[in-house]
Amino acid sequence: MANIAVTGGNGFIGGHIVDELQNAKHNVFIIDVLQGIKKKNNFFKIDINDTKNLEKCFIENKIEYVFHIAAIANARQSIEDPVQTIDINVKGTASVLFASHKAQVKKVILASTVWVFNACEKDFTKSKNITLDETALIKPEGGKHFYTTSKLVSELLCQDFSSLKNLKFTILRYGIPYGPNMWKGLVLRSFVENALGKKPLNIIGDGTAKRRFIHVSDLAKAHLLSLSEKADNQIFNIEGNNDVTIGELANLVAQNIENTSVNFTEDSTRKGELNMDNFEISNLKAKKLLNWEPKIEIKQGVKDYIDWYKSNNS
Ligand SMILES: NC(=O)c1ccc[n+]([C@@H]2O[C@H](COP(=O)([O-])OP(=O)(O)OC[C@H]3O[C@@H](n4cnc5c(N)ncnc54)[C@H](O)[C@@H]3O)[C@@H](O)[C@H]2O)c1
Numbered sequence: 001m002a003n004i005a006v007t008g009g010n011g012f013i014g015g016h017i018v019d020e021l022q023n024a025k026h027n028v029f030i031i032d033v034l035q036g037i038k039k040k041n042n043f044f045k046i047d048i049n050d051t052k053n054l055e056k057c058f059i060e061n062k063i064e065y066v067f068h069i070a071a072i073a074n075a076r077q078s079i080e081d082p083v084q085t086i087d088i089n090v091k092g093t094a095s096v097l098f099a100s101h102k103a104q105v106k107k108v109i110l111a112s113t114v115w116v117f118n119a120c121e122k123d124f125t126k127s128k129n130i131t132l133d134e135t136a137l138i139k140p141e142g143g144k145h146f147y148t149t150s151k152l153v154s155e156l157l158c159q160d161f162s163s164l165k166n167l168k169f170t171i172l173r174y175g176i177p178y179g180p181n182m183w184k185g186l187v188l189r190s191f192v193e194n195a196l197g198k199k200p201l202n203i204i205g206d207g208t209a210k211r212r213f214i215h216v217s218d219l220a221k222a223h224l225l226s227l228s229e230k231a232d233n234q235i236f237n238i239e240g241n242n243d244v245t246i247g248e249l250a251n252l253v254a255q256n257i258e259n260t261s262v263n264f265t266e267d268s269t270r271k272g273e274l275n276m277d278n279f280e281i282s283n284l285k286a287k288k289l290l291n292w293e294p295k296i297e298i299k300q301g302v303k304d305y306i307d308w309y310k311s312n313n314s
Helices: 012-023 051-060 075-080 082-102 114-119 146-165 187-196 216-225 246-256 284-290 298-312
Strands: 003-007 027-032 043-045 065-068 107-113 130-132 168-174 176-178 201-204 213-215 234-238 262-265 279-281
Touching (some): 003 012, 012 027, 012 065, 065 082, 075 146, 082 146, 114 146, 146 168, 176 216, 187 246, 213 216
Parallel strands (some): 027 043
């Protein structure tokens, strides 16, 4: 049983991580600027850029591990306000790492994203389809998106604090998370809201864009496993096993909600988003080293989400 702080613990993914850690009997301390919907114990209303108060909170509560989940998570919002994105995602990460170092925290676990693979070198000379793992090299041209850049820099900051301040880290690069409490704008939630509201599902592009969705409870389990020393100073891709196209996702919604129709649109604000047309991302390292395995298949996950949405939005 450890004392664990979760920044962003009142958000979509942070909330599930808090539940997972509490179920495993850890003492959890939520750090967020928003009071959660559910009243949870040990809530501290602290902005992650308030380094002094973070440090005080970590010391007073004898925090051993910090899950740094708080961020601007909405990529569209990062295009609207890149300065705010860098302030919260980059400066905020430096602040959390510095406060953790000062409070002698054992390890910081960072929420990153597979979007960083947009910035990775891809050699298609031998094959048209390649698989990338955590060793893929980052190109100087970067990921061409403020959100991706903010996560790449956050990852580099973890590496710097490790080499300069001896602070351990684990970086988890999330696939596309879905499940209860996801925020408005995430694709499955928009599809379900539209289908239940008798409006067509809006597919951006032709529906062939693929993603590796990961159920948020499978994602939360990877966080628990990353407390292990095996995960120290390691990066892991935490994503689903199979490619699912946006068209297939829309079909899964249609199978569960009668009379669902689909509309295809274009959206210029989607520039620079993850494009996995000719590469895939391996989750083998997490399977081998952490014994982690995504359990919830997308078909079941979509059905469960629709049931959850209906009972929580009536
Ligand atoms: N949702 C996704 O599709 C996705 C995919 C990959 C990675 N991620 C990453 O996962 C993490 C969680 O994302 P989410 O979808 O749960 O987002 P979310 O917006 O639901 O949660 C973020 C939480 O951080 C808090 N927060 C924001 N700024 C803060 C600040 N300055 N100080 C303290 N708290 C602050 C918010 O109040 C919120 O509760 C983020 O780091 C995000 O970049 C998300």
